[in-house]
Amino acid sequence: MKLGVLGMMVVAGTMMAAGGTCAQALSDAHLSVIPRTAAERERIKGVLKPPTDFGTPQRFEDMPGGGATVRARDTADAFSQPSGNISFERELDFKVGNGLFRKVWVSAPSSTLASDGLGPLYNARSCQRCHLKDGRGHPPEGPEDTAISMFLRVSVPGGSEDLIKEIKGYIATQPDPTYGLQLQDFGLPGHAAEYRLDISYEEREVLLSGGEAIALRVPTYRAKDLGYGPLGEGAMLSPRVAPQMIGLGLLEAVPADDIVALADPEDADRDGISGRAQIVWSAEFDRPMLGRFGLKAGAPTIKEQSAAAFVGDIGISNPIFPDGAGECTDAQVDCRAALHGDQDDRGFEIDGEGLDLVTFYSRNLGVPGRRGADKTEVLRGKEVFYRTGCQSCHNPSFVTHRLEDQPEQSFQLIWPYTDMLLHDMGPGLADGRPEARADGTEWRTPPLWGIGLTATVSGHSYFLHDGRARSLLEAVLWHGGEAQAQRDTVVEMPPEDRANLLKFLESL
Numbered sequence: 001m002k003l004g005v006l007g008m009m010v011v012a013g014t015m016m017a018a019g020g021t022c023a024q025a026l027s028d029a030h031l032s033v034i035p036r037t038a039a040e041r042e043r044i045k046g047v048l049k050p051p052t053d054f055g056t057p058q059r060f061e062d063m064p065g066g067g068a069t070v071r072a073r074d075t076a077d078a079f080s081q082p083s084g085n086i087s088f089e090r091e092l093d094f095k096v097g098n099g100l101f102r103k104v105w106v107s108a109p110s111s112t113l114a115s116d117g118l119g120p121l122y123n124a125r126s127c128q129r130c131h132l133k134d135g136r137g138h139p140p141e142g143p144e145d146t147a148i149s150m151f152l153r154v155s156v157p158g159g160s161e162d163l164i165k166e167i168k169g170y171i172a173t174q175p176d177p178t179y180g181l182q183l184q185d186f187g188l189p190g191h192a193a194e195y196r197l198d199i200s201y202e203e204r205e206v207l208l209s210g211g212e213a214i215a216l217r218v219p220t221y222r223a224k225d226l227g228y229g230p231l232g233e234g235a236m237l238s239p240r241v242a243p244q245m246i247g248l249g250l251l252e253a254v255p256a257d258d259i260v261a262l263a264d265p266e267d268a269d270r271d272g273i274s275g276r277a278q279i280v281w282s283a284e285f286d287r288p289m290l291g292r293f294g295l296k297a298g299a300p301t302i303k304e305q306s307a308a309a310f311v312g313d314i315g316i317s318n319p320i321f322p323d324g325a326g327e328c329t330d331a332q333v334d335c336r337a338a339l340h341g342d343q344d345d346r347g348f349e350i351d352g353e354g355l356d357l358v359t360f361y362s363r364n365l366g367v368p369g370r371r372g373a374d375k376t377e378v379l380r381g382k383e384v385f386y387r388t389g390c391q392s393c394h395n396p397s398f399v400t401h402r403l404e405d406q407p408e409q410s411f412q413l414i415w416p417y418t419d420m421l422l423h424d425m426g427p428g429l430a431d432g433r434p435e436a437r438a439d440g441t442e443w444r445t446p447p448l449w450g451i452g453l454t455a456t457v458s459g460h461s462y463f464l465h466d467g468r469a470r471s472l473l474e475a476v477l478w479h480g481g482e483a484q485a486q487r488d489t490v491v492e493m494p495p496e497d498r499a500n501l502l503k504f505l506e507s508l
Contacts, residue, residue, distance in 0.1 A: 026256045026277070026290050030301060034402035044399045047413060050391070054383035057373045064449045064508070065247055065367030066400075066412025072368040072453070079134040079246045079450060079457050083364045083408040090364075090408075097361025100354055102128040105314055107188045108341040117341020117349030119315040120191040121184035121328055123151050127306075127358070130242040130313060134365055135458035137242035139199055139219075139467040147197040150467065151313075152183045152223055153238040154231065155433060167279045167288050171434035176232045180327040182312050183223055183237075191335055192227035199239075201468075206477055210495035216477060219468050228332060236433035236440075239466040240295055244457075246450050247416060248293065248302050249363030253400035253409040254420070256290045262395055262419045273392040273482050275421030278444065280436040283307075284320050292420055295465045296435040297444040303359040310358075316349040317342050324349065364408055367416075367449050372507050381504025384497045388489045393445045393482070395419040417448035417508060426480020429464065441481060452506035472505050473498075 036044070051058055063069040068083035082094045103115060104126045110116035124130045130137055130149045137149025159174030175181045179194055187193045201217040208214060221239050223231065260277045267274040278291030284304040291297035299305035307320035315326030317340070324340030341349040350358075372378050385391065394417040403410040422442040432440040443465060451472070455461045461471055469475035479487040490498060 026260055026279075028256050028401065030285060030289075031253065031401060032404035032406070034404060036402065047399065048397055050386070050396075051382075054379050054386075057379070060413055061415060062370040062373045063413075064370060064415040065250055066414050068250060068364075068366055068408050068412060069369050070366035072371050074456060076133045076135075076457050076459075078368050078453050079244060079365060081366045081368075083249070083366045086364060086408050090360075093357060093360050094364050097357035097359075100350070100358050101131075101361050102126055105316060105349075108339050110341075117316050117324065118188065119184075119186070119326060120188045120335045120338045121194060121326060121332070122186050122315045123182070123184050123313045124148055124186075125314065127309065127314075130309075131245050133457050134245040136244045136454060136462070137467070138458065138460050138462045139239075139241065140197070147185060149242045150197065151185065151240060152195070152197060152221065153181060153240055153433065153435075154179055154183055154223075155181060155236055156232040157234045157236075167281070167437065169437045170279070171437065171439060173236070173434055175329070176235055178228050178329055178331040179231060180312075180329050182327060184315075184327060187227070188338075191338070193225075194227050195223040196225040198222040198224045206491065208495070208498070209492050212495060214473060214477065216474055217468055217470070219466060221466075236431075238431040238433040238435075241462070241465060241467045243295065243446070244450060244454075245362060246365045247367040247414070247447060248365065249406065249409045250367070250400055250412060250414045251292060251416060251418075251420065251447065252302055252363065253403060253406065253412075254398045254414075255401055258398055259290065259292075259420050263421055271389070271392060272485055273389075273423070275393065275419055275423050275445070275482075276437065276442070278422050278437055291436060291444075295443060295446075296438040297420065297422060298435045298438070302362050303355065306358050306362055307355060310350060310355070318348050318350050318355050319352045320355070322348060363406075367414075368453060370507055371452065372503075375503070375507070377500045377503045378507045379504075380497075381500035381502065381507075384493070384501045385504055388493075388501070389486050391417075392486075393419055393421070393423055394448055395445075415449060418445045421445060423483070424481035425478075426482075426484060428478055428480045431465075448505065448508045451508050472502055 067085040070081040070084045082091050105118040106116050107118045108116040139150050140147045154176045155173040156176055159172045183195045185193050200220045203215045204218050205213055205215050263275050263277050265274055265276045278297035279288050280291040280300055282289040282300045289300035291300055293299040293305045307318045310316040310318050311321035311326050317324045324342040325336050328335035396417055397415045400409055400412045422438050424441045425443050430441040463469040463475040476490050
């Protein structure tokens with residue numbers, strides 16, 4: 001991908017594409033940044049050079065979170081440790097934030113005033129219930145399992161472009177007039193749930209080299225038992241599984257320019273990869289910003305993503321999204337009229353201090369160290385990863401900003417294996433629902449760090465935005481669009497290379 005002068009040309013081109021406030025949109029002004037010196041920039045450029053020797057690990061490769069890396073554990077708590085370089089005093093804030101992340105909310109009115117305000121419509125009663133052990137969620141497994149870590153986003157075409165007219169390529173959509181921006185499958189007594197998630201699968205066989213075969217499951221999603229009438233005309237549904245939580249603060253600390261320098265929207269280098277920067281409107285800062293978080297990079301900061309989850313998933317008002325009725329729309333009259341937990345002197349159901357503590361917790365969930373990075377089959381798999389071109393989207397490493405008030409994330413060499421850009425993943429993974437500048441086939445490249453510990457933490461091996469892939473190999477075989485060539489190479493490569501590639505991914 002692009003570096004140096006060519007990289008700066010790509011940055012300029014992408015900023016021009018963002019519109020009149022492009023420099024503002026791609027700035028990191030929300031962080032307390034200490035500018036890099038010219039010597040540091042040169043040093044970083046050398047550190048981030050791609051490897052030429054695959055016989056040994058790269059220096060510090062076994063510490064994917066830099067100094068914030070934590071010891072890899074073989075228990076379900078592997079993703080729940082604070083940054084490895086956190087101070088004792090700041091670890092206390094981490095623990096208080098963890099308590100709020102795990103808090104089970106109750107309906108209002110309640111004698112437990114600090115915990116009331118649930119719903120009236122909701123997907124879960126706590127953050128932890130979706131992000132169990134801070135890992136990834138999963139689709140329901142059979143009729144007795146609930147969809148508590150999965151839901152359907154919804155929107156309809158059209159809407160006002162007043163706020164986003166400065167962002168070129170922004171696709172205007174609006175909430176469903178009755179159901180809002182996501183469907184809630186739980187309601188308090190007296191309030192009907194909005195829907196029941198129904199998923200069916202068909203099996204599709206894929207033949208691999210060496211006589212191997214694997215079955216992919218093709219999902220169909222339905223919003224059944226709608227509680228408030230039909231969806232709006234042209235409603236677009238998108239299934240979402242809760243992602244893992246580790247390393248978020250480090251991703252937030254990556255300079256915006258370094259992310260945008262990897263973009264190549266017109267595929268100028270003709271490698272078939274044309275990642276694009278997501279630009280979203282920030283409710284927190286009331287301006288366009290680079291999108292980093294969420295499956296389509298729809299949130300610019302950890303704090304805003306956390307606030308949106310509070311109001312959308314649990315129905316908890318907060319300083320960024322202050323509506324005490326949560327996701328309830330004007331069409332849901334009883335929900336709007338219900339008693340909410342912000343009807344006292346608190347002002348919000350979770351106040352600014354509480355939201356900051358949850359943000360701090362989410363920012364400091366440590367990335368486990370690599371396992372077996374020096375093993376022969378892992379190193380061979382790493383070479384296959386590069387030879388196949390997987391690193392074109394799953395960019396291995398960055399160096400974070402120097403930050404005045406975030407010592408855990410400041411100036412760290414990290415290995416997340418993501419470019420945080422939008423890529424066309426083809427019709428097989430398309431949801432048909434735009435989000436900001438992302439169209440219905442585009443998704444943000446997910447980080448790969450910690451992916452080999454999924455089964456240890458979450459008790460399953462389901463991957464992709466909707467958990468349809470039951471293994472890492474299935475996830476690879478679902479790649480299309482910009483990654484079609486890489487997917488086909490994996491299908492056709494010798495079985496030993498394919499096995500080594502999977503060993504490498506499992507070591508991350």
